[in-house]
Amino acid sequence: MPASITLSRISWSAPDGRPLFSNLDLSFGPERTGLVGRNGVGKTTLLKLVSGEIRPHAGTISVSGSLGILRQSVQVAPEETIADLFGVTAALAVLHRAEAGRATADELAAADWMLPARIAAALGRTGLDAEPHTPLAALSGGQRTRAGLAALVFTEPDFLLLDEPTNNLDRDGRAAVIALMSGWRAGAIIVSHDRELLESVDQIVELTSLGATRHGGNWSHYRERKALELGAAEHDLADAEKRMAEVARKTQATVERQARRDSAGRKTAAKGGIPRILLGGMKERSETTGGDNARLAERRRAAAQEDAKAAREKIEILQPLSVSLPPTGLPTSKIVLKIDGVTAGYRPDEPVICDLSFDVTGPERIAITGANGSGKTTMLALITGELKAWAGTVAVMTGFAMLDQKVGLLDPSASIRDNFRRINPQADENTCRAALARFMFRADAALQTVSTLSGGQLLRAGLACTLGAAPPPLLILDEPTNHLDIDSISAVEAGLGAYDGALIVVSHDETFLENIGITRRLELPGGYVGG
Template sequence: MPASITLSQISWSAPDGRPLFSNLDLSFGAERTGLVGRNGVGKTTLLKLVSGEIQPHSGTVSVGGSLGVLRQSVQVAPEETIADLFGVTDALAILRRAEAGQATADELASADWMLEARVAAALNRTGLDALPETPLAALSGGQRTRAGLAALIFTEPDFLLLDEPTNNLDREGRDAVIALMAAWRAGAIIVSHDRELLESVDAIVELTSLSATRFGGNWSHYRERKALELAAAQHDLTEAEKRMAEVARKAQATVERQAHRDSAGRKTAAKGGIPRIMLGGMKERSETTGGDNARLADRRRAQAMEEATAAREKIEILQPLSVTLPPTGLPASKIVLKMDGVTSGYQPDDPVIRDLSFDVTGPERIAVTGRNGSGKTTLLALVTGALKPWAGTVSVMTDLSMLDQKVSLLDPSASIRDNFRRINPQADENTCRAALARFMFRADAALQTVSTLSGGQLLRAGLACVLGSAPPPLLILDEPTNHLDIDSIAAVEAGLRAFDGALLVVSHDETFLDSIGITRRLELPSADPAG
């Protein structure tokens, strides 16, 4: 029987009572499915329901086949090794005793002589160069993710359940996971905002607060379908606005005709040609007709407005953010940043950055790349002044702002509006509200407390506060797309494309870097061959 996963009439609510799913029906076959949707819509919860980690409040989950589950983070004990993660510690111990001539006859009979080769092959498929005895605590977060994925594919499950598998991976790790999924021929459900990874899937399921919709094909096919939906919604809005205008025109024409008839009746009555009793009846009919016409016009107007509102709301959902920003006035020839022979780090005699020299001129857009541990975040700390060089000089010749993953320049206890006014003291209330509206924080949305924002809203708020009024000539970003949903990434990309200053960006997301128009790359060397 083919492997399958079926969710029937699933309902589930968060601990705070917020309903995530109501009578959800969804099925997965033996294919690679990307699960997308805004943060908080329930993607991770759906994986937990499928894996049995949590139970639905109503409905059933049926799984035909074996599952391999990869969590967003792999927590490890200090003594735990890669072999423990694979579940082969005892089997490897038998092989070690056999090699030393200490194994019993029963152990020799049960020994899996191909085990080490199969473990090595699984690690190799995720691009991780490590031994089974390697402690997991000695690996970086990205390396542990790759080890966890290798342990899953080692068991050859019918379905992989992957929750953001490329988060926190360097370029080499991302490439390895993308290549693995491109070659994967069993089932997989992949929660991800990594558009490169989603290009390798067979179908996309879009999860919203109302439903789950399946789209055949990969990410590009999905975006094409969404573009067609947007075009259809725009057409519907145009037609609805035409109907509103036509309803208004006809209603006015009806009023004018009735007024003309009433006027003609009054003139005839003034000449004495109509008996008084008939005049009363004519007046009553005129009033009745006028009331009926008004009610009919009101119904038609309300229906046309309802259709226009529905089309406009759909466009707001489908339409990517597009913003216009004030210019920075940065001259093309101005030296923005200069590093000369810089060496620095955190532990004495253990430099992270060694003898680094580079400069940024005018509105360049530079991606700082390199393996995990190569010093990308350290370089940004040197530019912002949070870290001092041990040798060499760092010269910043213009104003700058930095947005890290936590957007720490915003006060979590204050509103978006109040943060904007603090960061831009020269801006008046009208300028503040206009700037925030360009980043989709309109009216009361601008009064949200920063601590209540999702990851995507937080970064968008940070961009609005930094870029909305008098943007600095230099903007620094550290892994801005980590933990954002795809809609939020698109909004951030739109804001950065409209920025005319210099950008210094640390990111492993190649699609993001291409979208914001990176013009140059600064590759940092790494002493860690595993990456």
């Protein structure tokens, strides 16, 4: 029997009572499926339901085949090794005893002599060069993700359930995961905002507040088809609204014609000459005609409103972010940043960055890239002054703002509006509200407490507070797209596209870097295990 996953009439609500799924029907076969949708729409929850980690409040889930599950974060104990993650510690110990001549006859009979080769092959498929005895705590977050994925591949499951598998991976790690999934021939459900990874899938399932929609093909096909479907839905909505306006116009014209006829009849009656019995009949016919016209108009209006409602239900209204920002006034010849012969690190005699020199001039857009542990975050700490260089100089020649993944410049306990006024003390209330509105925080939305925001809203709020009033000439971003949904990433891209200052970005998201117009790259060499 082919492997399959079937969800029938599934309903589930969040602990706060907010319904995520209502009578959801969805099925998956042995193909690679990209699961997309806005933050908070229920993508991770759907994986938890399929895996059995949580149970639906109503409906049934049927799984035929084995599951391999990779979660967003891999928690490890200090003594845990790659072999433990693979579940082969005892089997490897048997091989070691056999090689030393200390294995029992039963152990020799059960020994899997191909095990080391199979482990190496699985690690190789994710691009991780490590030994089974390597402690997981000695690996970077990205390397642990690769190890976790390799352990899943090793078990050869019928379905992979992957939750943001390329988060925290460097360029080589992302490439390895994309290559792995491109060659994967079993089932997979992949929650991801990585548009490169989504190009390798067979179909896209989009979760929205309206339910789930399946689109055959990869990310590019999905975008093309969705654009056509949205265009058709918008056309239907425009037609329905046009009919509503036409019904209203015709109804008004009918009422006015009837009013003119009634007025003419009353004037004739006032002059006399029409028998009273005929006047009564005329009045009755006028009232009947007026009532018929009103009922006909109401039926037409109701039909047009129902068509408009049906058209709107096909469209999940996501107002695109279009930003117009005040200019920074940064001259093209202005030296923004100068780093000269810098060496720095955290442990004595173990530098992370050695003898590095580079300048940033004018509104350049620079990507700092390199393998996990090569010193990208260290470089940002040097630029912001959080870390002092052991040797050489770091000079920032202009005002700047730093946005990390957690948007640490915002006070979580304060509202977006209050954060804006604190960060921009020179801005009055009108300037504040206008700036926040440009980033889609209008009216009461600006009064939301920062701690209640989703990841996408948080970064958008950080951009609004940083760029909304008087943007600094230099903006520094550290992995801004991690944990954001694709619509939020598009919103951030739009905001950065309207910024005319200098930009320094640490990101492994090549599509994002291309879309924000990176003009130069600083590739940091090396890297060390544990960085």
